[in-house]
Amino acid sequence: MTTREQARFDELLEADSRIEPRDWMPDAYRKTLVRQMSQHAHSEIIGMQPEGNWIARAPSLKRKAILMAKVQDEAGHGLYLYSATATLGTTRDAMTGALLEGKARYSSIFNYPTPTWADMGAIGWLVDGAAIVNQVPLCRASYGPYARAMVRICKEESFHQRQGFEILLSLMNGTPAQREMAQDAVDRWYWPSLMMFGPPDDESPNSAQSMAWNIKRFGNDELRNRFVAMLVPQAEALGITLPDPELRLDGDGSVVAMGPIDWSEFEAVLKGNGPCNAQRIQHRRQAHEDGAWVREAAAAYAERMSHPKAVA
Ligand code: FAQ
Numbered sequence: 001m002t003t004r005e006q007a008r009f010d011e012l013l014e015a016d017s018r019i020e021p022r023d024w025m026p027d028a029y030r031k032t033l034v035r036q037m038s039q040h041a042h043s044e045i046i047g048m049q050p051e052g053n054w055i056a057r058a059p060s061l062k063r064k065a066i067l068m069a070k071v072q073d074e075a076g077h078g079l080y081l082y083s084a085t086a087t088l089g090t091t092r093d094a095m096t097g098a099l100l101e102g103k104a105r106y107s108s109i110f111n112y113p114t115p116t117w118a119d120m121g122a123i124g125w126l127v128d129g130a131a132i133v134n135q136v137p138l139c140r141a142s143y144g145p146y147a148r149a150m151v152r153i154c155k156e157e158s159f160h161q162r163q164g165f166e167i168l169l170s171l172m173n174g175t176p177a178q179r180e181m182a183q184d185a186v187d188r189w190y191w192p193s194l195m196m197f198g199p200p201d202d203e204s205p206n207s208a209q210s211m212a213w214n215i216k217r218f219g220n221d222e223l224r225n226r227f228v229a230m231l232v233p234q235a236e237a238l239g240i241t242l243p244d245p246e247l248r249l250d251g252d253g254s255v256v257a258m259g260p261i262d263w264s265e266f267e268a269v270l271k272g273n274g275p276c277n278a279q280r281i282q283h284r285r286q287a288h289e290d291g292a293w294v295r296e297a298a299a300a301y302a303e304r305m306s307h308p309k310a311v312a
């Protein structure tokens with residue numbers, strides 16, 4: 001690194017401009033981007049499983065079509081993010097390998113089960129809702145390919161959140177058993193969705209540096225509080241109770257008090273001991289093995305096409 005290169009990098013950040021793949025960047029900046037973006041990509045891919053579980057059992061053709069489209073969107077998000085990460089010099093094969101070996105992180109939230117249809121509503125409303133609050137500021141991340149991928153992803157996440165809200169609304173307008181099912185799903189997903197924002201700021205080793213580099217724009221606690229404040233009026237509209245008796249908002253609708261998050265549960269899930277960690281990785285490995293023939297066929301096709309005379 002020359003002082004000039006570092007100065008140019010600092011200048012771009014100072015001006016709130018974008019760093020592009022061919023620009024010089026510090027190794028640590030590249031490394032933290034690969035860390036965050038690859039785990040974000042893996043989250044989208046592993047995140048297809050909890051909802052994929054209900055595609056064949058959706059209660060109507062319309063619900064099935066919507067759920068299939070949503071799960072396909074998540075696959076697309078994973079692919080944009082793998083491509084964006086590849087611009088930093090890490091191959092998709094290497095990232096996939098790390099995931100399959102159980103060495104890569106993905107969001108804690110996807111290690112919880114989906115026993116009822118109401119879970120599709122709770123995931124859309126809470127998980128996609130948290131994803132939007134966390135990811136809208138990432139549309140302004142300093143690394144160009146990440147920020148641009150996030151713009152498209154956030155548009156699709158908004159539709160996902162609406163469809164989740166609408167599933168819950170239909171259940172809440174249904175029979176007592178349906179209302180109970182919706183409330184039970186929200187009770188189970190609420191606290192894990194708050195954990196999606198990461199540890200409290202004073203225990204977040206990466207936040208300060210990521211904010212200095214304009215990757216993250218806000219700390220984990222601020223985004224978590226914004227999310228909760230957004231949920232309160234929506235829960236009222238649904239007639240659903242958020243399972244936190246200590247939750248209080250002030251007159252402006254900002255969170256002033258909330259109950260304690262069980263961080264020991266979060267740590268257990270991160271260590272691989274959540275309810276579905278083993279199942280999620282096993283399923284991904286199986287899907288990867290089952291897809292071997294597609295990769296081989298695509299490689300053979302590409303090889304033939306690179307020798308047009310052999311094809312003729
Ligand atoms: N799960 O120092 P920090 C979706 C790790 S949404 C697992 O605060 P950072 C949409 C963290 O990596 C979900 N690990 O870290 C969808 C770090 O470990 P490391 C994906 C977590 O990076 C909906 C350590 O703890 N969204 O997929 C979690 O500054 C429905 C210390 O944490 C994103 O990834 C967690 N919840 O902030 C798909 C958004 N939280 O890496 C399908 C982009 C923290 O040093 C269906 N990512 N850790 O080994 C981010 O915004 C950030 O990376 C945070 C963490 C906020 C997640």
